[in-house]
Amino acid sequence: MASVRLVGAIAAGRLAGIASRAFGRGGGTALPGVVAERIDPRLVEQLSAQLGHGSVMVTGTNGKTTTSHMLSSVAAKAGYLPLHNRSGSNLMRGVATALLDEAGPFGRLSQAERRLGVFEVDEATLPEAVAAVRPRVLIFTNLFRDQLDRYGEVDSIAARWRDTLQAAPESTTVVLNADDPSVAALEASARGRVVFYGIDDRAPALAEPEHAADSRWCPDCGREYQYDVLFYGHVGHWRCPGCDKSRREPGVRATSVRLEAHATRLTLATPQDSVELSLRLSGLYNAYNALAAVSGGLVLGIEPAVVREGVESVAAAFGRQERFEIDGRHVQVFLSKNPAGLNQVLRTVAALPGDKRLLLLLNDDIADGRDVSWIWDADFELLAGKAASVVASGRRAEDMALRLKYAGFPPDLPVVGSAAEALALALRETPAGGDLYVLPTYTAMLEVRALLARLAGVAPFWEEQP
Amino acid sequence: MNLSLRLAHLYPKLMNLYGDRGNIICLRCRCEARGIELVVEELDIGDALDPKGCDLIFMGGGQDREQRRVVRDLLDVKGEAVREAVEESVVTLAVCGGYQLFARYYRPAVGDDLPGLGVFDAHTEHPGENVARCIGNVVAQWDGDTLVGFENHGGRTFLGPKASPLAIVRSGYGNNGFDKTEGAVYRNAYGTYLHGSLLPKNPHFADHLLRLALRRRYGEEVDLAPLDDSLEQAAHEAAIRVASC
Secondary structure, three states: OOOHHHHHHHHHHHHHHHHHHHOOOOOOOOHHHHHHHHHOOOHHHHHHOOOOOOEEEEEOOOOHHHHHHHHHHHHHHOOOEEEEOOOOOOOHHHHHHHHHHOEOOOOOEOOHHHEEEEEEOOOOOHHHHHHHHOOOEEEEOOOOOOOHHHHOOHHHHHHHHHHHHHHOOOOOEEEEEOOOHHHHHHHHHOOOOEEEEEEOOOOOOOOOOOOOOOOOEOOOOOOEOEEEEEEEOOEEEEEOOOOOOEOOOOOEEEEEEEEOOOOEEEEEEOOOOEEEEEEOOOOHHHHHHHHHHHHHHHHOOOOHHHHHHHHHOOOOEOOEEEEEEEOOEEEEEEOOOOHHHHHHHHHHHHOOOOOEEEEEEOOOOOOOOOOOHHHHHOOHHHHOOOEEEEEEEOOOHHHHHHHHHHOOOOOOOOEEOOHHHHHHHHHHHOOOOOEEEEEEOHHHHHHHHHHHHHHHOOOOHHHOOO | OOOEEEEEEEOOOOOOOOOOHHHHHHHHHHHHOOOOEEEEEEEOOOOOOOOOOOOEEEEOOOOHHHHHHHHHHHHHHHHHHHHHHHHOOOEEEEEOHHHHHHOOEEEOOOOOOEEOOOOOOEEEEOOOOOOOOEEEEEEEEEOOEEEEEEEEEOOEEEEOOOOEOOEEEEEOOOOOOOOOEEOEEEOOEEEEOOEOOHHHHOHHHHHHHHHHHHHHHHOOOOOOOOOOOHHHHHHHHHHHHHHOO
């Protein structure tokens, strides 16, 4: 029997969603949750408890949205009805809104028995989310510095994750990236089963280390990790020379990784069968996202063939390698919001064939981080001399342009604050049949994606069908 | 004459929190544009500093964990050499955590004081974990001009009689949020909370450091050719704009 409070919370939340959409204030992906949670703080707990197949949760600095899209697709192929905060609204209000969207007026989830929750959760929100949702599977992707003015230091996030795992139910299976030492170390805090994933194939190794590495030192003995292979940032085959810790042999591992222009081919060894995966996404970071999603799917007990089908059918999540065709121009959006993620994007774009036109947008809203100094930690030098044209935009367009100048781009590159004008200019500079790569921070992505969707005649994200 | 400057970069892997390498990239590019060779020597834990073998010293900021790791080495392995270099007017820039470690001590919210190098007559106190950090854009008055950057620090720094402030805060917190001072100066050593990165957006300050280093090494007749800083100026002005809203 639903409480009066829950019923009131749902009604108020729904009203807020209708109002938010009607007044064009956004997709209503957060406001209903804010309103409803204020009325009933136990809303997420009460609604998620009805999910017939429980839920799977994804957190980490980078890869949350793409990994959870893959999981949602896997769940759908397996016959579940995924309930997913698919717009990437990943604070408690986003989880609450996703649940509200499927709740009836009396606090009943529709088709609850067929539902599997698929939630991506902000790394700082994890403790609250795990306590309320009690997920069956909890997946960690990676841990890098991100928005230091908002999250604080990387160490404090790691500490929060440890506390979360110590308080999580024993029934939660924890899925960890074996190749990121700060994620792998969470094994010690997990109370239930732990599954590792990682890349065994040494082919995609970096020739030299990147600047944007955060966990270079063993937190226990203080020695610098040694790497047999380094894939990006501090992710690779690590070991501590001081205290005998090293990368664990992953249960789900990529024995072959082939990175192609618009695809990635992986051979995975799993405790069940080996799986040949052909992703429609490029870049090593998406190989990791796929490994995380496959591991999650297998832990849920889904057949490897079904997992494969689900992961392969994902084209791109919202603003993450998402493509638009505009007047015969191929436009692709690569969300870029912290040094490690941006480096992966820069490497991926550098490896793409043909002339490259670039539009980089740097905003400093709260959701981007007010501090833009992080762009100096990313290796824009990777693309210097490789772009046929480049436009800098966003609220901090000048900072972006300056970073590009010092990376070796032409110092007279156009600096256009308005995203709409910058996009128009970048499109004009792209010939028909040509490629334009758009690299925005989070809020700039929302803005530029809305512009692109309108130009390409794509529905706004909140009307997108799963 | 082929000009050359040697920069000692202290703990580049440990103290690199807020795009601090932008300062090195900036100095290198501004030297290159004038045909000056900049030789950067990276000094990590255990590496000694030769006080006679460097014209510039740089140290950036780090997380608490990293600061605890470098403090012993900074005091025991490099301390005497750094102090000697500073007394010899070697041009020194220490940002954020580096600035704190170059001052006399750091008093954490809980626990014992952490000793610093004492290059700057200043100390830092953490007012307690419940007190908000100083986070945001900063504009400060320096030498008839402005310095812009971003600050993010929990500790509040107070200057003693032998240190002068680097700049006077117009917008933001600066050293402590009370007395409008930002950073510290002693001889040719500069400490500051400003990152962002600092030097790319403050090319006049970058050139000030280079000019001091060149004059110290080659004498008064050496000066810097002007560069096209229109993009630098635009970024500087954009930072002033966002700081005031």
